[in-house]
């Protein structure tokens with residue numbers, strides 16, 4: 001469970017992690033020379049076209065990771081998708097945040113049982129009573145989260161992205177047009193994946209989230 005004692009800022013617990021990067025770009029890791037794409041986030045249009053498209057506004061309105069962290073409490077880490085084990089970064093994040101459960105999920109028409117049904121559930125606006133933590137190892141997709149004025153922000157995730165959605169945040173997930181993602185799911189204790197569809201405003205997790213948002217998410 002997230003408390004005010006925890007760090008809400010995606011890089012501050014680990015000063016050795018990559019520095020704050022506000023704009024979409026790629027970089028080469030000096031150790032591996034691997035091209036790693038940094039996360040992109042933007043405000044969405046309200047078109048009813050295919051959910052797997054980008055849905056950028058015209059003109060596009062991007063959201064920096066700092067804005068995302070301050071306004072929504074979403075935390076983001078960048079890891080090397082191939083060398084995270086030897087780098088020890090994932091282990092450090094797990095230890096720091098108390099994540100002791102981990103499994104792997106693959107989402108695609110071929111690899112997921114009841115794909116059509118499951119993808120509809122993922123894209124229904126919902127919240128959880130605990131954090132939703134995903135570390136992307138292959139493929140890509142979009143997490144959509146509501147900002148403090150109830151507008152949708154779309155967050156693109158690609159290999160190496162570890163994203164933490166706080167308990168109580170309204171959100172949804174979709175694949176992009178490549179139709180494939182593989183991710184680790186992390187959790188503290190026995191996992192609870194239950195989505196609570198909006199409206200869930202009377203739930204304790206939602207009230208706590210709104211309270212935290214009104215105070216401002218902690219940035220150390």
Ligand SMILES: [Fe+2]
Nearest residue numbers: 126128132195
């Ligand atoms: Fe969720």
